[in-house]
């Protein structure tokens with residue numbers, strides 16, 4: 694029995710080496726939102742980085758669009774067990790957004806229009822690991838998927854990729870965000886199956 698079980702999971706993983714444990718492939722793009730989709734006009738959209746000592750960096754949509762952006766090809770993994778491989782996005786690297794920011798804080802709270810929050814360590818946002826994305830598959834990001842812009846942190850479960858992102862606040866402690874207060878793991882590494890705390 695144990696031998697058959699090992700053989701089966703071994704084969705499944707062999708077929709999809711990019712699929713983290715316990716995940717299944719989807720070709721579609723499920724929408725998962727804790728509340729209604731907020732409609733944010735790019736005429737009033739703003740993105741702010743703050744360190745606790747007031748706003749330190751702020752961009753309106755035109756200023757944000759003038760920043761260098763890059764194409765991102767990546768896999769995404771939702772804690773509800775769907776994964777989507779080889780998705781393509783366009784976004785601004787968090788390295789660009791944090792370039793002028795001085796802080797001793799090691800954590801962040803990500804804030805969205807509509808009130809959603811999620812916590813991510815600062816070192817998981819920098820070093821080419823995270824973006825504020827505004828295109829998916831060559832098209833402007835649809836409102837239900839977080840448009841006009843969402844965070845993209847693909848190496849963590851997708852609940853960390855806050856839709857309708859409006860700002861990032863650095864924090865001294867790793868305080869839990871919305872789902873983290875409701876039982877999701879504080880960090881959320883899909884390869885270690887850090888689903889719930």
Ligand SMILES: Nc1nc2c(c(=O)[nH]1)N[C@H]1C(S)=C(S)[C@@H](COP(=O)(O)O)O[C@H]1N2
Nearest residue numbers: 723724725726727805809838852854855856
């Ligand atoms: N603002 C906001 N961001 C969010 C969520 C949300 O409810 N509100 N849900 C999260 C969860 S649980 C997942 S799996 C993904 C889903 O993104 P999608 O709807 O584009 O598939 O968004 C994440 N970002």
Ligand SMILES: [Mo]
Nearest residue numbers: 725771772852
């Ligand atoms: Mo999710």
